[in-house]
Amino acid sequence: MNLLLQSAISDIQNTIKITGSKSETNRLLLLQALFPVISLANTSNSDDSEVMQKALNGNDEIVDIHHAGTAMRFLTAFFAIQENRTVTLTGSPRMKERPIKILVEALRQLGAKIEYVENEGFPPIKITGQKLVNSYVSMPANVSSQYISALLLIAPKLENGIELNLEGAITSVPYIKMTLALLNDLAIKTSFEGNLIKVYPKQEVETKVMTVESDWSSASYFYSIVAMANVGTAIRLSSYKEKSLQGDSSLAIIYKELGVETTFENNSIILKKKAYTSIQNLNWDLNSSPDIAQTIVVTCFGLGIGCHLTGLHTLKIKETDRLEALKTELTKLGANITVTDKCLTLIATNHIRPTIAIATYNDHRMAMAFAPLALKVPIVIDNAEVVSKSYPDFWEDMKKLGFEIVEK
Structure with missing residues (x-):
């Protein structure tokens, strides 16, 4: 199943319930x-x-x-x-x-x-x-x-x-x-x-x-959406704890640099776009949370800023070699990206090629990490059903936010 994603959304306000980690x-x-x-x-x-x-x-x-x-x-x-x-x-x-x-x-x-x-x-x-x-x-x-x-x-x-x-x-x-x-x-x-x-x-x-606390890795895609959306966009996600056992909860700190404010309220988190980011380059060691690397790189690319991420050596033996997969798919979109066996560097660019088909390599995180780019340009996700590995409801939740999704 290949899906075409696009968005005419100017302002997103919604609540998404994410299942346990x-x-x-x-x-x-x-x-x-x-x-x-x-x-x-x-x-x-x-x-x-x-x-x-x-x-x-x-x-x-x-x-x-x-x-x-x-x-x-x-x-x-x-x-x-x-x-x-x-x-x-x-x-x-x-x-x-x-x-x-x-x-x-x-x-x-x-x-x-x-x-x-x-x-x-x-x-x-x-x-x-x-x-x-x-x-x-x-x-x-x-x-x-x-x-x-x-x-x-x-x-x-x-x-x-x-x-x-x-x-x-x-x-x-x-x-x-x-x-x-x-x-x-x-x-x-x-x-x-x-x-x-x-x-x-x-x-x-x-x-x-x-x-079980809800999954922070799954929350990362909504952080990416809010970061690329207009100021004032807000998404509530449940159910989350302020003192989480999950390393990916570092998203709240990382995405603050990308203009997203996280508020904890009644076992939920509210993600709100506060301002357009002024940083030119995001530098982060993801040794403790490598699973959110794909999301962060795509967010930076969508925002037109660079990034240098380290601590990524375990990504070579995941569902695919995630570093090489990121390099291949982002290059299709016009990115200038280099990878080694443990780090990744993206050079800032403001140009994104539209309606590119993204290969997912049987990797759920490739599909979901690239989906938020539909806020910027139409994009095709190949083998979109792969999301069921960790988040079967992902495409339905994207539709709830107003994304237009059609089978291609």
Whole structure:
């Protein structure tokens, strides 16, 4: 499905309800599988979370998680401790190109039995679940935080817990802290000092309802819309907390530089365009929130300002190589952009080529990050259905804001 987006909107005023964070939901789904007395509210309706839930609730010998990277990492750890069960975990062709070796090696240190079915270091993998008695594990610190969180989430069910030593500079600290905070909410004892994380064993937890905060990554696209819209535009998003566990909540600070004011009110955030930005270049280290890089770059391009973003090394192994994909698609639109393996530089330009078809590379964030440019020029999004991976209602919510969307 290819969609043509355009907009004759001069002023946007509306309320959008965004479902729970995919990151929080997937962590809590795994914890619920380990501790069934937990119940969940406001969970994500994303494909990734549905795939995760289906895998946790099923008894299949082959589990296909398609494009869901979080599910691949979390389920690898989960199935490693399911005694008397053997599971082959596989996914899409792209998933088979995404490395899993660091997590497999860490689990093997704990005593896990995991074999590669096709290519060494990559899915699919055959996991023979068993009791893990080792507790000490060491791994590089600059890897995807999902590898780290996968280990931390199963730790309470290990006989001796986990003592995880991270070697080097740590990536995506907020996501690690999110995992630890969710464990703490269940009265599971943890510590995080320097590069050493400990999670203590706890076989049972008390009955509890865990409410998932709405997804800040999904909010990023509305920040982009408000930044590119007229002064006075306001969008209310629910349900959000001022003290969020999600690293992407840094959007409120970043987009202030781009003319967007964030106000917290009754478990919602109100995004309001206060003024046209006067900055010429946005410089930001996104080491703690790389998933919002695509949105920010497209916003800057739409506003005619430059940007230099660093801390992006994990984007190379996402649904696609997001840095190269951004370079290719923005260049089509007339951008002057360069990328390395960990940073991106956009040179300011005021010219945007209209009605360009944007390839999405099976990446939900490519589709949604480029959509707000319809405020500036008509734009076509190829394979627009890919948004269901994290935000199935995205196109309907865009229509609520007044965007004209037609199938092309």
